Amino acid sequence: MNMITPARTLRIALVGNPNCGKTALFNLLTGSRQKVANYAGATVERKEGRFTTPQGHDIRVLDLPGAYSLVATSPDEAVTRDICAGTYRGEAAPDLLVCVADATNLRLHLRFVLEMRQLGRPMVLALNMIDAARRKGMEIDLPRLAAELGVPVVATVGIRRDGARDLLAQLDAPLPPPPVPLPADTDLHAVVRRILADCVTRAHPVSSELEERLDRWVLHPVWGPLILAVLLFVMFQTVFAWAQPLMDGIDAGMGWIGEQVGHLLPEGALRSLLVNGVIAGAGSVVTFLPQILILFLWILVLEESGYLPRAAFLLDPVMSLAGLSGRSFIPLLSSFACAVPGIMATRTIQNPRDRLVTILIAPLMTCSARLPVYTLLIGAFIPHRAVWGFLNMQGLVLFGLYAVGILSALLVARIARRGGRGQEAALLMELPAYRLPNPRDLLLGLTERARIFLMRVGTTIVSLTVLLWALSSFPAPPAGATGPAIDWSLAGRIGHLMLPVFAPLGFNWQICVALIPGLAAREVAVGALATVYAIGDAGADTDQAAMLGQLLPAHWSVATALSLLAWYVYAPQCVATLAVIRRETASWRMVAITAGYLFALAYVMALLTYRLALLF
Ligand SMILES: Nc1nc2c(ncn2[C@@H]2O[C@H](COP(=O)(O)OP(=O)(O)OP(=O)(O)O)[C@@H](O)[C@H]2O)c(=O)[nH]1
């Protein structure tokens, strides 16, 4: 027994096929909250964490993208291959490979385990999802499996609090000796078959009857797409319907705070900064938290349920009309949350050209940062009334805006892909088991989202609105000047300078000013409008400042609002997206192309919308 704490940290790596629960184990070991999702390709980059075992050993653990084989076919798999081989940029191979396998799917996963074993490095096998395997009536003889593989085997449950107990005990034991590789010409499939026959009773778990029945509906050529359409539709309806009462509450709260601060502080720069800058600006963005959380709740549920790869499969024919494959579906769906993770998720796409096109169109998926802009304008200009008795007009318009984004993306892809899909074979995608999302995980996911959003409001958005407040307040007008003070400020002047370019779209100078901070984060446009109007409207009540929705209809025509909505469907301005495109493609040209075409589309579509709206 080793009584001395080792001087060196043990470096381990979690490797295995996609979707076997590596990240779930990683989170369990390190207490972190990396993305866990029920489809292949949730993790696309190497993540590092640290923890201490019960006996006090210091461990550094890597979570890696899942791989089907060490012969990598996509960029995310290449990371895993390189780390295992010890050829990853200046990083030695891990001391111990923790090979994770889905116990319910050993026929597939054991082959990769054998491939790893051929590396001849110390390794242990973590048979994960042992809970699901037992539920399916499988019995696995662990000692025998360990003997046949020549490596220690432990059972784990990535989603149970003490699910990594045996793995931790194994990590506290001395490092196992490296396995002896099989002769190079061994037929690994034959070995898998033999091991399964020896160690597993009921090696071919019949997927439960319920699951098969579900798939008959979900993958049905007619019902399948219909179910998908209804699902997406309900999703957008609820984003509006469920959020409204909560939003009204936050809105009123913000107005009340503004009023109190207004009464407490004497007239002056400080009061203006707090009321017109921070509360009107950042406060008007906070209002949208409920909507963003509802959207994320849906995305989390879809991700955990196992439905997404099935939707990708259903949409493969549609995507191929645009010259893409169903593989682009999950990256594009992630882009509804934010284009940054969406673009990173394209690493799972093997075909480089498909990957580039998917990156190109990801910004057209309406990200959650655009939701505040949409909702503000819809709430202010689209009447709240029922359509056909049960649909909500505002939700309908929101759905329409998302749909326009998606259709435009497919068109752009079609054009970028010209000759149709390349020589890529039929879509091969694993359909994971259906899983009921765990309410605790959903809650954790949502609080994490809320935290990120509020952090963003507290940092980026507050600083940008304060900056905008300063630009809108200074320089002060000269003595005896007439007209609103904001006309003399820097922001006022910039807005008036930009006006000739944007006036054809029906934008006024206040909108022009709001477009600038919107570059950094789109939702700031909302805060910026609130600030500009709060300062500009000398006579406005302080509690009005936070209630932009009531202010806008007095200042804008419906045509202007529609034009701005159209602008934001394409809205090229998001620095974070452009930065991640640069990182993922290592090409400034791609960045220029994306920014350029988005700007052109935004301009043309807003112009068309404005002119058409004026006609009616
Ligand atoms: N029943 C059960 N489900 C699990 C277990 N471990 C993970 N899961 C679920 O399995 C799915 C995949 O988990 P992940 O941790 O994302 O898998 P991964 O291996 O990191 O996947 P990639 O990053 O795509 O390679 C998720 O839906 C998890 O909730 C387990 O031990 N039992």
Ligand SMILES: [Mg+2]
């Ligand atoms: Mg993962």
